[in-house]
Amino acid sequence: MLTGKISYSEIDRVRQLFEQCRNVVIATHSSADGDAIGSSLGLYEYLKKKGKDVRVVVPNYFPDFLKWMKDADQIIQYDRHRAQAKMYIERADLIVCIDLNEPKRMDDLAEPIVQASARKLMIDHHLNPDRFCDVTVSYPSASSACELVFRIIDSIGGLPNLTKAGAEDIYAGMCTDTGKFSFNSNDPDIFIIISELLKKGIDKDKIIRNIYNNYTEGRFRLLGYILSQKLKVLPEYHAAFFTLDRNELGQFSYIKGDTEGVVNMPLEIKGTKLSIFLREDTEKPRILCSLRSVDDFPANKMAAEFFNGGGHLNAAGGNLSCSLDEAVEIIYRALEAYKDMLQA
Ligand code: 5GP
Ligand code: MN
Secondary structure, eight states: OOOOOSOHHHHHHHHHHHHHOSEEEEEEOSSOOHHHHHHHHHHHHHHHHTTOEEEEEESSOOOGGGTTSTTGGGOEETTTOHHHHHHHHHHOSEEEEESOSSGGGGGGGHHHHHHOOSEEEEEEOSSSOOOOSSEEEEOTTSSOHHHHHHHHHHHTTOGGGOOHHHHHHHHHHHHHHTTTTTSSOOOHHHHHHHHHHHHTTOOHHHHHHHHHSOOOHHHHHHHHHIIIIIOEEEGGGTEEEEEEOHHHHHHTTOOTTTTTTGGGGGGGSTTOOEEEEEEEOSSSSSEEEEEEEOTTOOHHHHHHHHSSOEEOSSEEEEEESSOHHHHHHHHHHHHHHTHHHHHO
16 A cells, blocks of 8 residues: 555564563653654554554643643653653663654653663654664655554554554644645655544544644734834745744743744745744743755755754754854845855
């Protein structure tokens, strides 16, 4: 049915890991997004149905608009429940690191995971995976970690053990990592997978409403403020950017997740190829950077070169230890360096 994207030898090794494990910890990246939570809970559903003891651990807070997923309230937040999370990590015989390619994407959670004696499995779709796991299933061409979770379950003959809730989780992550199937989603297999998920009885329209029509009033008004007051459009670079400092975030009762996806919006302006968003972190003294691009403009290369980060071709990010004003200067330097590619 699906093309065999994942190699037979990897599937075999994953099958063995899943057969032999009893106590599983699934861990994902800090500031988890729809794909991180969806892939973690999707795999959790499957392994629980197989009779395993499974815990999902995230480094820190994740957005409220993902909390409708079944058992989202069972997810252990490492920054608030360290001792409990460490206990499960030490007890685990399998740790699955999902939607991340290197330990540092887990912030403080990285250390106990790297130190743990459990066997480790990476399931990810970012470039350049760090080989810190016993088995690495890394396919940057996949739309999402959720797509890879589905492919793994399907390849090991596990679809009957994928619950409706698991199908909802997987759909949610595929949907959010492709902007509701508007980018990175030309692989025909994606739609075969969706068809299989629908056969599990999911209501995809409701999932989309749960994720996207679930804004706080603060987020909705913040959006208006960004678009009317903050957005700088630079036609000479085919680019646009905006920044938010802590004061501005406070004015709109900002809670984490409120700016999720907003960086995509300037790409709706005719001729724009690159959008950049800089936000003062509310937790640490740093500037968080998000980049989005279209076609073959390498947002990840720009992020690596100028914003101390990386990511996918069209969706990348990083962080800077400087003032917001200095970070804006870095934007202009980056635009100047990539001017030819942006004008092409
Ligand atoms: P976002 O803009 O949603 O925070 O991040 C988009 C993508 O950029 C992420 O999926 C991830 O691949 C990448 N990314 C974000 N922040 C960082 C970072 O600090 N370092 C690296 N290497 N990649 C990042
Ligand atoms: Mn992802």
